[in-house]
Amino acid sequence: MAHDTHDIHRSRAEYEFVKRKRATEMRGQLTSFAIMIFLTLIAFTLVAAEFSPYLIVPILLLLAAIQVVLQLYHFMHMGNKGHGMMAFFMFSGMFIAFLTVLAMVTIVWW
Amino acid sequence: MDLNKRYTPQTWPDHPETATLEGKNKFVGFWLLLAAETVTFASLFATYLALKDKGPSGMEFTAAGLFELPLVFAMTMILLTSSLTSVYAIYHMKNHNFKAMQAWLGITVLLGLTFLGLEIYEFNHYVHLGFGFTNSAFSSAFYVLVGTHGAHVVFGLSWFIALMLRNAKRGLNMYNAPKFYLAALYWHFIDVVWVFIFTVVYLMGVIG
Numbered sequence: 134m135a136h137d138t139h140d141i142h143r144s145r146a147e148y149e150f151v152k153r154k155r156a157t158e159m160r161g162q163l164t165s166f167a168i169m170i171f172l173t174l175i176a177f178t179l180v181a182a183e184f185s186p187y188l189i190v191p192i193l194l195l196l197a198a199i200q201v202v203l204q205l206y207h208f209m210h211m212g213n214k215g216h217g218m219m220a221f222f223m224f225s226g227m228f229i230a231f232l233t234v235l236a237m238v239t240i241v242w243w
Numbered sequence: 244m245d246l247n248k249r250y251t252p253q254t255w256p257d258h259p260e261t262a263t264l265e266g267k268n269k270f271v272g273f274w275l276l277l278a279a280e281t282v283t284f285a286s287l288f289a290t291y292l293a294l295k296d297k298g299p300s301g302m303e304f305t306a307a308g309l310f311e312l313p314l315v316f317a318m319t320m321i322l323l324t325s326s327l328t329s330v331y332a333i334y335h336m337k338n339h340n341f342k343a344m345q346a347w348l349g350i351t352v353l354l355g356l357t358f359l360g361l362e363i364y365e366f367n368h369y370v371h372l373g374f375g376f377t378n379s380a381f382s383s384a385f386y387v388l389v390g391t392h393g394a395h396v397v398f399g400l401s402w403f404i405a406l407m408l409r410n411a412k413r414g415l416n417m418y419n420a421p422k423f424y425l426a427a428l429y430w431h432f433i434d435v436v437w438v439f440i441f442t443v444v445y446l447m448g449v450i451g
Contacts, residue, residue, distance in 0.1 A: 215258075
């Protein structure tokens with residue numbers, strides 16, 4: 134019973150349409166992947182080039198944040214329809230995560 | 244309704260992972276798990292940041308002296324690529340192309356195993372240098388953080404392999420579509436955590 138679903142049957146044209154739509158989405162995923170690779174290369178290059186840590190650290194964290202957003206919103210579809218509650222869960226988790234790191238680090242470093 | 248009902252690409256729903264009530268419930272529960280995992284890893288990251296380079300007086304190991312970037316770079320590229328190959332697997336799942344999905348999952352598993360092999364090599368190398376788990380607060384925090392991520396990789400790989408073997412003859416249906424989808428989500432989450440590990444532990448570690 135828990136597996137009940139409405140049967141659908143697409144016409145040939147409808148089927149070709151959704152298939153093409155998925156192929157377009159897949160090309161978007163490839164673009165995200167290329168961007169992620171590029172961001173990773175920048176991060177490693179910055180460190181290898183031995184710039185000042187005060188300059189690099191904020192940039193590294195920013196690059197990581199962008200990459201995670203791409204991963205969550207493109208690869209994991211967190212922004213898609215029906216993901217409102219999922220985004221709420223994740224943002225709550227990230228908020229607690231941020232507080233945890235902040236609290237621990239301030240207690241120990243000061 | 245028959246769980247083993249056969250579908251064709253034309254009758255296959257747009258979102259097979261949430262087409263059934265069971266699929267919907269799994270979907271919600273799984274994201275809740277991912278949110279909780281975020282907090283788990285945050286506590287490990289916080290511990291690591293607090294204890295980085297700390298240990299008994301005379302300890303010779305520091306993050307800047309220990310970590311080597313070429314290996315970490317290779318591991319990062321491999322895991323990132325495996326994230327893309329699992330996107331391909333789900334792309335074929337949505338097109339109801341079982342064989343192509345299995346093939347891409349197989350590639351994902353191979354990349355994951357390579358990543359795991361490199362991580363084992365890395366840990367083994369550190370232990371031989373004398374940087375064991377009990378060496379210092381720094382070493383314990385490092386191994387627990389990176390090791391917990393490694394354990395997730397092991398679990399993710401076992402999950403993929405179990406799904407591939409268990410459903411090898413079944414093909415795609417409403418029973419297993421949510422399972423494949425969630426395993427791929429888990430794999431992406433593992434890559435999300437790794438992004439922070441290579442940034443915070445390795446890159447920021449090498450800077451000093």
